[in-house]
Amino acid sequence: MSLKFFAAALAALALFAAPAMAQMTMPASIMLGDLELTNAFTRAMPPNAPAGGGFVTITNHGTTDDRLVSATSNVGGVVEIHEMTMVDNVMQMHSLPDGLVIPAGQTVELKPGGYHIMFIGVDKPFAEGEMVPVTLTFEHAGSVDLMLPVAPLGATSMPAMQMSNG
Ligand SMILES: [Cu+2]
Numbered sequence: 676m677s678l679k680f681f682a683a684a685l686a687a688l689a690l691f692a693a694p695a696m697a698q699m700t701m702p703a704s705i706m707l708g709d710l711e712l713t714n715a716f717t718r719a720m721p722p723n724a725p726a727g728g729g730f731v732t733i734t735n736h737g738t739t740d741d742r743l744v745s746a747t748s749n750v751g752g753v754v755e756i757h758e759m760t761m762v763d764n765v766m767q768m769h770s771l772p773d774g775l776v777i778p779a780g781q782t783v784e785l786k787p788g789g790y791h792i793m794f795i796g797v798d799k800p801f802a803e804g805e806m807v808p809v810t811l812t813f814e815h816a817g818s819v820d821l822m823l824p825v826a827p828l829g830a831t832s833m834p835a836m837q838m839s840n841g
Pocket residue numbers: 757758768769791792793
């Protein structure tokens with residue numbers, strides 16, 4: 676990924692740092708083996724934005740660590756698993772080529788400003804109200820198809836949970 680592209684992608688993610696939106700409803704959850712997935716969503720992308728983020732909360736109810744090894748989608752481009760960190764007050768993000776460990780008995784949140792699914796070079800920007808399909812594959816639990824509801828631009832959570840098995 677070129678530096679210019681990277682910077683634009685980062686700006687698209689960081690541009691709207693909206694305050695946390697109140698969670699109005701209990702999120703639906705999807706079980707996949709020992710894993711429970713909740714609060715899955717993505718966000719509307721500004722016109723011509725090169726990339727968007729996908730988010731989900733993963734709880735491992737088992738006694739064995741698992742690992743999110745890949746995410747795929749048919750929205751075009753490539754999908755990566757990223758982490759975002761602050762380095763000298765500058766937000767940076769990196770792909771996690773070895774995936775993201777979901778430790779036994781713990782919850783890992785993919786959320787704005789932290790771990791996220793990165794949709795890079797999508798065919799068209801996500802629009803509020805759409806559903807974005809994504810398949811998550813875990814080392815032990817296997818694969819699950821999710822439909823991510825598209826929240827408003829800059830939303831930090833999905834106000835009305837609509838996650839469903841896709
Ligand atoms: Cu990213």
